[in-house]
Amino acid sequence: MNLMWKARKRLRNIAAIAMGVIAMAALTGCDANLLVFDSKGPVAAEIESLIWISILLCAVIVIPVIGLFAFIVWRYRDKPGNKAPYKPDWSHSTTLETIWWGIPIVIIILLGFFTVRTTYALVEPPKDTKAEPITIQVTSLDWKWLFQYPDLGIATVNYLHIPEDVPIQFVMTSDAAMNSFWVPQLAGQMYTMPGMAMRMWVQADEPGVFSGKGANFSGEYFERMQFNVVSQTESEFNNWVAESKKSTQTLDQAAYAKLSEKNTMGEQTFGSMDQNLFAQIVLKNGGHHHPNNGLDIRGQFPLHGTDSDGADHSGGSADGNHDMSNMNHDMSDKDMHK
Incomplete structure (x- = not known):
């Protein structure tokens, strides 16, 4: 009996160690790189700091x-031959109750404080640079990502280039199922939703290739919604823009209709684009007024509905068609805070 008890104890120890290893692998996502702890920009660095604060x-x-x-299990474990009766002596301790309820409450308050502080700090573009921001319009499709550069007149599919040390404002929507835009080394996640124009700032502090992905289940081939963000020096980025403009492909209504079909594809580059396309995508999916992160999208393109001041910003005409002539795709920081 004693040998059998020792064998069972050894098996329990082995099982405990195995469970610990499995738990650690699950907590790390089985990813040896742990990209969220390898930030390459000020936005990601703020989020990484918040993660460490939360962990601590x-x-x-x-x-x-x-x-x-572990101490209680070891100290009060049952032993072979133990015949002592089980007679617990129940008692109450106000001091202990205060400790094990008070400490979690304080920690939750601290977690809330740091989370709110970081969230509001990231509403604004990075402040450690004087470079002019660049806007990139992002549309999630089945099962691909469309990136439009309204100020440059080019568009790409499933990849994008950005200059280092320059604030990048992503304006995001979806023309399919809701998805989640995520570049772990540059920023946190932001949902893309039909009829919404969500915003997120990022900045890369150094050249490199950073992995991006759709972090939300969106159908049969959701796992293929991955893309690379290529950060380059200013001269390299300008050369890439010049080369991209040489592409004979144009992102017009016909090209977008084919692009929005449910399928997968590789990388593509469009040398020119319809400047009204992004606004039309938002409008056709409802396009109601939606302030995001304290920023008003009024004036960027016409949207359905009215503001709290009662002004109509629908942009619609009497015949129900939307007037796109006043669409302003310049989403600089100055315009965002009018």
Whole structure:
């Protein structure tokens, strides 16, 4: 019996170690690189700091609880031949109750404070640069990503180039199922939704190729919604723009209709584009007024509905058609805060 008990104890120890290894692998996502802890820009650095703060605050609870659990299991474990009766002596301690309820409440308050502070700080473009921001319009499709550069007149599919040390404003929507735009080394996630124009700032501090992905289930081939963000020096980026403009492909209504079909494809480059296309995508999916992160999209392109001041910003005409003539795709920081 004693040998059998020892064998069972050894098996339990092995199982505990195996479960610990499996749990660690699950917590790391089985990704040895841990991209969220390898930030390459000021926005991602703020988010990485928030993650570390969250880990440390949670560790204040998790480590003592796990330690106490292990101590209690070991200290009061059943032993072979133990015949002592089970007679627990129940008691109440107001001090202990205050400690194990008070500490989690304080930690939750701290987590909320740091999360709100970081969230509001990231509404504005990075402040450590004087470079003029660049706007990139992002549309998630089945099962691909469309990137439009309204100021440059070019568009790409499933890849994009950005200059280093320059704030990039992504204006995002969806013409398919809702998705989630994520470049772990540059920024956090932001949802793309039909009829909405969501905004997110990023900036790359150095040249490199950063992995981006659709982080939301969106159908049969959602796992193929991946793209590369290529950060380049200013001269390299300008050369890429010049080369892209040489492409004979034009992103017009016919090209977009083919692009929006449910299929997968590789990278594509369009040397010219319809400047009204992004606004039309938002409008056809409802396009109601939606302030995001304290920023008003009024004046960027016509949208259905009215503001709280009662002004009509539908942009519609008497015959129900939308007037795109006043669309302004210049989404600089100055215009965003009018």
